[in-house]
Each structure stands twice: as C-alpha cells, then as structure tokens.
Amino acid sequence: xxxxxxxxxxxxxxxxxxxxxxxxxxxxxxxxxxxxxxxxxxxxxxxxxxxxxxxxxxxxxxxxxxxxxxxxxxxxxxxxxxxxxxxxxxxxxxxxxxxxxxxxxxxxxxxxxxxxxxxxxxxxxxxxxxxxxxxxxxxxxxxxxxxxxxxxxxxxxxxxxxxxxxxxxxxxxxxxxxxxxxxxxxxxxxxxxxxxxxxxxxxxxxxxxxxxxxxxxxxxxxxxxxxxxxxxxxxxxxxxxxxxxxxxxxxxxxxxxxxxxx
Numbered sequence: 001x002x003x004x005x006x007x008x009x010x011x012x013x014x015x016x017x018x019x020x021x022x023x024x025x026x027x028x029x030x031x032x033x034x035x036x037x038x039x040x041x042x043x044x045x046x047x048x049x050x051x052x053x054x055x056x057x058x059x060x061x062x063x064x065x066x067x068x069x070x071x072x073x074x075x076x077x078x079x080x081x082x083x084x085x086x087x088x089x090x091x092x093x094x095x096x097x098x099x100x101x102x103x104x105x106x107x108x109x110x111x112x113x114x115x116x117x118x119x120x121x122x123x124x125x126x127x128x129x130x131x132x133x134x135x136x137x138x139x140x141x142x143x144x145x146x147x148x149x150x151x152x153x154x155x156x157x158x159x160x161x162x163x164x165x166x167x168x169x170x171x172x173x174x175x176x177x178x179x180x181x182x183x184x185x186x187x188x189x190x191x192x193x194x195x196x197x198x199x200x201x202x203x204x205x206x207x208x209x210x211x212x213x214x215x216x217x218x219x220x221x222x223x224x225x226x227x228x229x230x231x232x233x234x235x236x237x238x239x240x241x242x243x244x245x246x247x248x249x250x251x252x253x254x255x256x257x258x259x260x261x262x
Contacts, residue, residue, distance in 0.1 A: 001066050001162055004088045008155060011092055015099045030200075033207055058196065061189035065160045068186055072168040080165035088158045095151035097121035098140045102148065105136040129253050134212045137219060137251050143228035145205070145219060149197050150226040156190040201225065218250035 020026055031051075035043050100122035107115060108126040124138055140147040163169055163186060205225075208216045221238060224230035238244035 001069055001159060004085060004092070004159065005066070007089070008092055011096050011099070015103070018103065030204060030207065034203070055196075058189060058192055062156055062159075062193065064186055064189055065163050068163040069166070072163060072166055074166060074168055078165075078167055081162065084158050084162055084165065088155060091151050091155045091158060094140065095148050095155070098147040098151065101139040101141060102136055105130065105138075109134070127253070133215050133253075135208060135216065135219070137223070140228075141223075142252065143223065143231045145223050145225050146201055147228065149201060150228070153190075153194045153197055153226070156193055157187070160187050160190045215250050218247045222247045222251045 016022060021028075034046075038046075096119075100119040101124065104115065104118050104122040104124060105126060109131045112128075112131070114126065122139070126138075130136070130138065144150050164184065205216070205220070221243070222231070222234055224234060235244060238247055
C-alpha cells in the first residue's frame with residue numbers, strides 16, 4: 001500500500017510542478033472565480049473551515065486503511081492484495097495519461113504548436129478546431145468528462161478495499177444492522193472524498209458552461225461525467241432521439257471517428 005500511494009504521490013507532484021502550482025502566489029483558478037461569486041466575508045469563512053481545515057481532515061483520514069492494514073499484520077500477501085494492487089497501478093497509469101492529455105491540449109491551445117516531447121498516450125494531433133472548442137474531448141476525455149477525477153476516486157476506493165478484503169478483516173455472522181455496518185466503516189473517508197469530487201465538479205462544469213455554453217452542454221449530453229462505461233449508453237440514447245450526429249459534431253468535430261480514436 002505504501003508503494004502504491006508513493007507512486008500516486010509522484011504522479012501528483014509531477015503534475016502539480018509542471019502546472020506551476022508550487023508557486024506560493026498561485027492557486028486553483030476556481031477559488032478566484034468563487035471569490036467573485038460570493039461575499040468576501042463568506043469566502044473567508046469557507047477558506048477557514050473547508051479549505052484550511054476540513055480538506056486536511058479528509059486527507060488525514062484517507063490514511064486510515066493503511067493504519068488498519070498495519071494493525072492486521074498479515075503473514076503474507078493474499079490474492080485480493082495482488083488483484084487490488086494491479087487495479088491500482090492501472091488506475092494510476094490511466095490518471096497519468098489523462099493528466100498528460102489535458103496538459104498537452106492546454107499547451108497546444110495556448111501556443112498553437114505541438115510539443116515534440118509528449119508522453120505516450122498524449123501524442124494527439126490537436127487541431128485548430130480543438131483549440132477553438134476550448135476544452136479537450138479526445139483521448140480518454142472522449143469517454144469521460146473528467147477521467148482524472150474518476151481515476152482519483154477509484155484509486156482511494158481501491159486503497160480502502162485492501163484491509164476490508166484481507167483475510168484478517170473481521171467477518172460478522174450476525175445479520176443485525178449494527179454489525180453489518182461495522183466492517184465497511186473504513187470506506188467512509190473515500191466516500192466523503194467522492195462526494196467532495198462530485199460537488200466540486202459541478203462547480204467546475206458551471207464555469208465551463210459559462211465559457212462554452214453550446215459545446216459544453218453538448219459534451220454533457222454525449223459523455224459521462226465520470227464513469228466511461230456510461231458514455232456509449234448516452235450515445236445510444238442520443239441516437240434514439242435523433243440528436244447524436246449534431247451532438248457528435250459539436251463535441252468531436254467533423255471527423256468524429258478519427259477524433260475519438262487518435
């Protein structure tokens with residue numbers, strides 16, 4: 001578990017560094033927008049309670065599964081450990097690709113040229129039409145509006161499952177509501193994190209909608225917010241209502257199939 005979290009930390013640190021967010025004068029762009037939308041005193045209350053305090057408590061509690069696993073002191077790794085570790089590594093790799101695709105797109109959008117040093121998975125031939133649209137809809141972003149957020153939530157849920165699926169975790173034979181709830185309580189920090197991601201994503205998307213009202217609304221119709229497996233379902237529903245071709249044109253551009261696969 002330590003190794004997986006360390007790899008996750010390296011990915012996050014690298015992505016934060018290249019975006020310049022280690023600059024003490026920089027901040028998440030959403031905070032500046034939020035300050036404009038609410039009174040100054042209310043933002044200061046939000047800053048003190050949520051940004052400075054509650055977020056750190058949630059992050060601290062995400063270490064709970066590791067503490068439980070340490071107390072369990074298993075003699076050897078179990079089958080569930082190997083399966084979950086594999087899923088976690090795949091998840092981190094997918095999130096890294098999503099980060100790189102977003103970064104590659106933003107650099108092309110800003111500079112208008114393709115970088116020669118893109119990571120594998122992010123070597124997408126962006127077009128002026130992509131830049132004009134304003135937001136990325138290719139690669140993993142053709143299947144999830146926020147693939148990086150989906151992977152982030154999935155990662156911590158996977159980490160939470162390590163002690164829960166371990167042979168050492170207590171199984172209750174009784175069917176009373178109290179005892180059936182106890183074994184899964186360590187999932188609560190990850191579930192709270194998922195709730196936080198959902199609410200913050202709603203705010204993020206409200207910003208995108210204000211910038212690109214027609215195209216981003218079409219993107220919301222066509223692509224799932226998080227779960228990529230739902231995107232084909234949305235496509236089928238649009239086809240049944242006769243809207244798919246129009247929506248695909250707004251989201252992916254003229255050459256739809258090529259844009260989605262590159």
